[in-house]
Every structure is written in structure tokens, then in C-alpha cells.
Amino acid sequence: MKEFLVISGKGGTGKTSITAGFAALAGDIVLADCDVDAANLHMLLEPVTYHTEEFIGSRKATIDPTHCSNCRLCQESCRFNAITSTEIACTVNPLSCEGCGVCSFVCPKGAITMHDHVSGHWFLSDTRYGPLVHARLGIAEENSGKLVAKVREQAQRIAQEKDVEYILVDGPPGTGCPVISSISGVDLALIVTEPTIAGLHDLERVRQLAGHFDVPVMVCINKYDLDEAYTRKIELYCQKQQIELAGRIPFDRNVVSALVRGIPAVAYAAPSTSENSAAKAIGDVWQAVRNRLLA
Amino acid sequence: MLITIASGKGGTGKTTVAVNLALTLKELLPVVLLDCDVEEPNVHLFLQPVVNESEKVMTTVPKIDGNKCDGCGKCSEFCAFNAIAIVKGKPITFPELCHSCRGCTLVCPTGAITETPRQIGLVEKGTWSVIKTAKGTLKIGSPLAPMVVDAVRNTAPLHHGDQAVIIDASPGTSCAVVAAAKDTDFCLLVTEPTPFGLNDLTLAVELAKKLGLPHGVVINRAGLGDHSVYDYCHEADIPILMEIPFDTKYAACYARGGRLVEEFPDLSDRFLKLWDVIQHHAKRHQREEPKT
Numbered sequence: 001m002k003e004f005l006v007i008s009g010k011g012g013t014g015k016t017s018i019t020a021g022f023a024a025l026a027g028d029i030v031l032a033d034c035d036v037d038a039a040n041l042h043m044l045l046e047p048v049t050y051h052t053e054e055f056i057g058s059r060k061a062t063i064d065p066t067h068c069s070n071c072r073l074c075q076e077s078c079r080f081n082a083i084t085s086t087e088i089a090c091t092v093n094p095l096s097c098e099g100c101g102v103c104s105f106v107c108p109k110g111a112i113t114m115h116d117h118v119s120g121h122w123f124l125s126d127t128r129y130g131p132l133v134h135a136r137l138g139i140a141e142e143n144s145g146k147l148v149a150k151v152r153e154q155a156q157r158i159a160q161e162k163d164v165e166y167i168l169v170d171g172p173p174g175t176g177c178p179v180i181s182s183i184s185g186v187d188l189a190l191i192v193t194e195p196t197i198a199g200l201h202d203l204e205r206v207r208q209l210a211g212h213f214d215v216p217v218m219v220c221i222n223k224y225d226l227d228e229a230y231t232r233k234i235e236l237y238c239q240k241q242q243i244e245l246a247g248r249i250p251f252d253r254n255v256v257s258a259l260v261r262g263i264p265a266v267a268y269a270a271p272s273t274s275e276n277s278a279a280k281a282i283g284d285v286w287q288a289v290r291n292r293l294l295a
Numbered sequence: 296m297l298i299t300i301a302s303g304k305g306g307t308g309k310t311t312v313a314v315n316l317a318l319t320l321k322e323l324l325p326v327v328l329l330d331c332d333v334e335e336p337n338v339h340l341f342l343q344p345v346v347n348e349s350e351k352v353m354t355t356v357p358k359i360d361g362n363k364c365d366g367c368g369k370c371s372e373f374c375a376f377n378a379i380a381i382v383k384g385k386p387i388t389f390p391e392l393c394h395s396c397r398g399c400t401l402v403c404p405t406g407a408i409t410e411t412p413r414q415i416g417l418v419e420k421g422t423w424s425v426i427k428t429a430k431g432t433l434k435i436g437s438p439l440a441p442m443v444v445d446a447v448r449n450t451a452p453l454h455h456g457d458q459a460v461i462i463d464a465s466p467g468t469s470c471a472v473v474a475a476a477k478d479t480d481f482c483l484l485v486t487e488p489t490p491f492g493l494n495d496l497t498l499a500v501e502l503a504k505k506l507g508l509p510h511g512v513v514i515n516r517a518g519l520g521d522h523s524v525y526d527y528c529h530e531a532d533i534p535i536l537m538e539i540p541f542d543t544k545y546a547a548c549y550a551r552g553g554r555l556v557e558e559f560p561d562l563s564d565r566f567l568k569l570w571d572v573i574q575h576h577a578k579r580h581q582r583e584e585p586k587t
């Protein structure tokens with residue numbers, strides 16, 4: 001079983017459209033959408049969800065005002081400024097509370113309890129390309145890293161049970177905790193970038209992160225023809241860093257048209273499929289990635 | 296006036312809007328531009344400020360004195376973030392998971408734990424022309440983005456009065472976005488007219504509502520995609536404050552790190568109007584729900 005991650009550093013590079021393309025081309029796979037903050041992959045796969053489960057991502061403190069003597073020890077001890085005191089008692093702002101439990105430990109009256117907090121949901125679904133594990137973190141919640149770990153764990157379980165060869169992971173943007181949780185231990189990461197100054201900048205950051213976790217990477221340049229000079233710059237950067245290029249994908253309005261119809265670009269038969277279509281290029285990139293995975 | 300530029304999804308043009316709004320306003324009033332997208336700060340690619348002050352963002356992590364530790368495991372039991380594990384009767388720490396709550400230090404019965412500083416990010420203050428800037432960068436691999444965001448916000452003067460303080464937030468709806476958007480006067484949500492854009496916009500709207508912030512939408516790459524974002528805004532009664540049409544000229548300008556309003560002066564009228572309507576909406580909100 002091999003885990004293959006598609007990641008982008010910067011958002012909006014077209015990562016999810018490309019991942020959905022791979023899903024359609026790969027055959028025997030399990031899909032995991034680890035962009036738990038803003039999951040989009042399911043929108044191209046028409047999933048039928050057969051299991052939904054609550055995700056207990058953290059704890060929150062609550063203060064019983066009838067036991068609180070208003071000594072404000074909790075307020076002084078909370079490193080996250082989550083406690084405010086009123087005339088009568090202290091209260092916790094759940095948006096700021098990280099659930100560390102320090103207030104509950106220091107409270108001399110035992111007025112503070114910690115309780116489990118549902119911070120999102122995860123789902124098991126079937127799609128026409130294979131099983132999909134996806135999730136949704138609640139608004140303004142944290143601990144997305146833990147939810148990502150849950151999604152990957154479920155995907156691995158399904159892959160093992162069904163004896164499936166590949167897990168295809170759609171990763172979150174950025175370089176924060178959900179990305180770390182997505183990247184650690186995968187067999188290969190494909191970084192999708194675009195030929196812009198921001199694209200190159202974020203590519204560098206996400207590559208460093210992959211290096212940190214010893215994960216081999218490949219790069220693919222999406223919408224490469226929007227600025228070919230910049231595309232060459234990125235290719236040069238990859239050469240210097242000895243990163244293998246998986247290919248270039250042209251800007252193609254059909255990708256958006258497919259998206260509007262809720263299907264992957266590679267499954268969308270455009271009226272005038274030209275040689276230089278994104279669908280074809282996505283297929284080539286998938287071949288390159290597959291060869292590397294098999295090597 | 297303190298406004299946040301946010302978007303449920305990355306790559307919608309949040310930074311473009313923040314930078315060009317700042318450029319448009321700079322002749323009219325004092326402008327402060329804060330890059331709070333600390334995982335991928337990108338403002339400096341479009342405005343190259345002269346950095347005149349930089350400050351490390353520090354936090355503390357536990358240091359365990361092996362001579363005093365008797366291996367009771369209370370610290371590991373207490374830690375809500377699995378940052379301490381007991382391996383063969385001895386605690387080992389994982390500083391990258393630590394949220395610096397100080398709980399382990401407090402619970403340790405033998406006083407074996409002290410706190411030691413650890414850098415989680417950097418804040419750089421600078422100026423570009425008359426615009427004051429600050430940029431936060433989270434150390435790669437650190438989970439404490441909100442703390443770095445707070446540090447960036449703390450560089451702005453408390454009483455902003457007649458200044459425009461513009462905050463470029465991280466994409467998404469995570470705790471880092473909350474840190475960037477909370478207690479601001481207006482939240483501008485940048486999206487694109489595609490099903491992905493719509494899905495992520497609805498999440499961003501939920502966030503703005505949860506924080507009680509007046510909000511409005513900017514549609515970038517208008518003309519690409521479909522009508523669903525417009526329909527949604529109409530039904531949900533969310534004002535569309537500006538559109539930036541899809542144009543490969545604009546895309547090319549952005550790609551190079553160019554500044555739209557300088558290369559296409561007709562766009563600055565749109566940004567001026569945007570500022571007017573933001574102020575209008577923010578003031579109306581203040582009248583209706585005065586801050587306590």
C-alpha cells in the first residue's frame with residue numbers, strides 16, 4: 001500500500017481538479033480529502049455517504065458560577081486569554097479556549113470542568129472511482145491536524161481491508177498543522193504550483209516542509225502558459241534543487257466548465273478537445289507520478 | 296478603520312485585493328498593511344517594504360531536569376496536546392506539539408520542569424512609500440499560528456481612528472483566521488465564481504457571522520465559471536461590493552508580482568468605491584450594534 005499526496009503550498013493552484021483527475025485515471029484506489037478546513041474534492045466525485053461520525057477534537061473549560069469565588073486565579077493562569085471576569089464570576093470564551101486544562105487544575109474551588117468538544121465530522125463515502133474518506137472541521141475550530149490524522153487512518157484501514165494498492169490524498173494548503181499531519185509518512189508528494197511569484201515562493205516553503213519529513217517530492221506546474229517565462233523560472237529552480245518535474249498543465253477553460261458540472265476535467269468531453277488540453281496533460285502527469293511510485 | 300481580507304479558499308486573490316486597496320488609499324489617509332497569512336505571507340512579493348524592525352515571536356516549552364524527575368508521568372498525563380510521552384520510565388518532550396500552556400510545569404510534583412524559550416515565528420515591521428507594513432512568518436512546522444497573528448496585529452496602533460488598517464488573513468476558517476479577524480470593523484470576503492468558490496465562501500460567511508463581523512463579498516475573476524455565487528449572495532442578502540473581471544492581462548500582472556492599480560489605473564476607481572461602501576456598511580453596523 002502506498003500513500004500519495006497532492007499538495008500545493010499556495011491555495012487556488014488547481015490542486016483539487018488535478019487530484020480528481022488522478023482519481024478518475026487511477027483505477028484501484030482509496031481517496032482521502034485532508035483539506036478538512038475547506039474540503040472540495042467531493043464536489044467532483046458525487047459521493048454517496050454511508051457513515052458520518054462526530055470528531056471530538058478538543059476539550060473546553062466551563063466554569064460553574066455557583067462555585068466560583070471570583071478569585072481570578074484561572075484568568076491569571078490561562079495563557080490564551082480565554083477567561084474574563086465579571087462582577088460575579090469568571091467565564092470562558094470558548095473561541096479562545098485551547099482546552100489545556102490549566103484553569104481547572106489551579107481553581108481552588110473545583111469550579112472548572114473540562115468537557116469534550118465536537119469540532120467537526122468525518123464521513124465515509126463511495127464514489128464511482130473508489131471509496132472516499134472526507135471530513136469537515138467546524139468553523140473557527142482548531143486541531144485540524146488531528147482530524148487529518150483520523151481521515152488518513154480511516155483511508156488506510158479501508159485500503160488494507162480491500163487490499164487496495166494506492167491511497168490518493170488531497171492535501172490542505174499552507175504549511176501549518178494540517179499539512180504536517182498530511183505529509184508525514186507518505187510515500188510521495190506532488191506539489192502543484194502555478195507560474196507566479198507567489199506560486200514559486202510557496203513552492204519553496206512547502207518543499208522545505210517535505211524535506212523536514214524526508215518525503216520525496218515531484219512538481220507539476222498548472223496553468224503554465226499563463227506566464228511561460230515564470231514557468232521556466234520554476235523549472236530552473238526544480239533543476240537546481242534536483243526535484244523531478246511531473247509535467248506542465250495548460251490553462252484550459254474546460255477545467256472550470258467541468259467543475260461547474262461537478263465532474264473531473266479528465267471525464268469531461270469538451271466540444272473541441274484540442275491537443276493542448278488540460279485533461280490530456282493531467283493524464284501525462286499521472287503517468288509520470290505512477291512511474292515514480294512504482295520505481 | 297480595521298478591516299480583514301479573508302477567503303474560505305486560497306488563491307482567490309485575497310492578497311491582490313489587500314495590496315491594491317492599500318495602494319489606492321495611500322494618498323488619502325494613513326495606511327497600515329498587516330500580512331497575517333503567517334503560513335504563506337505573500338504581501339512582500341507585491342510591495343517590497345524596507346524592513347526597519349524585526350522581532351522574534353517567542354513561546355516557552357518545558358525543559359525537564361532528569362535528576363529531579365522521578366518518572367511519575369503526571370506531566371504526560373496532563374498534557375492535552377501529547378507533547379510529552381513517557382518512554383521507558385522517562386519523559387520525552389515534543390516541542391513542536393507544545394502549546395505552551397505551562398500545565399506540565401504546574402503539575403510536576405518534584406519541580407523538575409522549567410520553561411525554556413522557543414522561537415515560533417518572526418514579525419517584520421517596515422514601510423513601503425507611505426504605507427506602514429508588518430509581516431508575520433510562522434516557523435515551518437509550528438502549530439501556533441494564532442500567536443504569530445496576534446504579534447503582527449499588536450504592531451498596529453491601538454487607536455486607528457482615521458487610519459486604514461488592512462489585514463491579509465490566512466485562507467480558510469481556522470483558528471488563525473479567527474485571530475486575524477476578531478474585533479475588526481469589517482470582513483471582506485474574496486471569492487471566485489465557481490462551485491469551489493461558492494462552497495468556501497459559505498464557510499467564510501459562517502465565520503464572519505460567528506465573530507459578529509459585518510461582511511461583504513469581492514468577486515475575483517468575474518466571468519469565469521457560473522452564477523451560483525451571485526445567486527447565493529442575493530438569497531443570503533450579502534452585499535457584493537466589487538468585481539474584478541477575469542482577464543489574462545491581470546493574471547499576467549499578478550504573476551510577475553505587479554500592482555494592478557498602477558498598471559491599470561481604471562481599476563483604482565473600483566477600489567475607491569470599494570472603500571466607500573465598506574465604510575458605509577461598517578458604520579451602519581456600528582450604529583445598529585454598538586460595541587460593548
Ligand code: SF4
Pocket residue numbers: 060061077078079080081082083092096097098099100101102103104396
Ligand atoms: S482550558 Fe486552558 S485555554 Fe481553556 S480557559 Fe482553561 S486555561 Fe484557558
Ligand code: SF4
Pocket residue numbers: 100356357370373374375376377378379392393394395396397398399400
Ligand atoms: S506546556 Fe502544556 S502543551 Fe506544552 S508540554 Fe507542557 S502541558 Fe503540554
